[in-house]
Amino acid sequence: MTFTKANLPFFYNIIFLVLLNLLLTQCAGNNSPETVWEKAEKFVKYHSSENYIKNKDGVFLSIEGELNASAWVDYFFSVYSTRNWLSEKDEYAAYTNEPLMPSGITLTPLKKHNDVTTPQLVIKSDDSNSLIIIEGYNHPDSEKVFMKEWKFPKLSSR
Helix, strand or coil, rough: CCCCCCCCHHHHHHHHHHHHHHHHHHHHHCCCCCHHHHHHHHHHHHHHHHHHHHHHCCCCHHHCCCCCCCHHHHHCCCHHHCCCCCCCCEEEEEEEECEEEECCCCCCCCCCCCCCCCCCCEEEEEECCCCEEEEECCCCCEEEEEEEECCCCCCCCC
């Protein structure tokens, strides 16, 4: 087929289809499913964010004492915080855009618990550097398989 003015729309359609195919394959390649560790990280990071604490769950701001990373870890495992946890299996999960607590993992404060048989995410703090630290373990006797840390926001009481 030779290139003429009459078959120009045909070539435009071919170019459009090639570009569309490239775009779709690029988008599809980036949709790898999140691991349980990544989901749990997203859940904890969201709950420790300044935006969440100030706008969604201001109870942490009303506690006495310094509002540092270790105080937040204690608060995160209190009934005041856990009442707001939505899991993937929750009937309201489909109605939220917030990160959900993944099923098949246990969140534990401060240290690995040997009586937990499911994968567990240990949530710790480092007040000197204002960090939240998470460590993932497949089983109590396993080595660390996942670790992340991020800055805890500077907050003041209301």
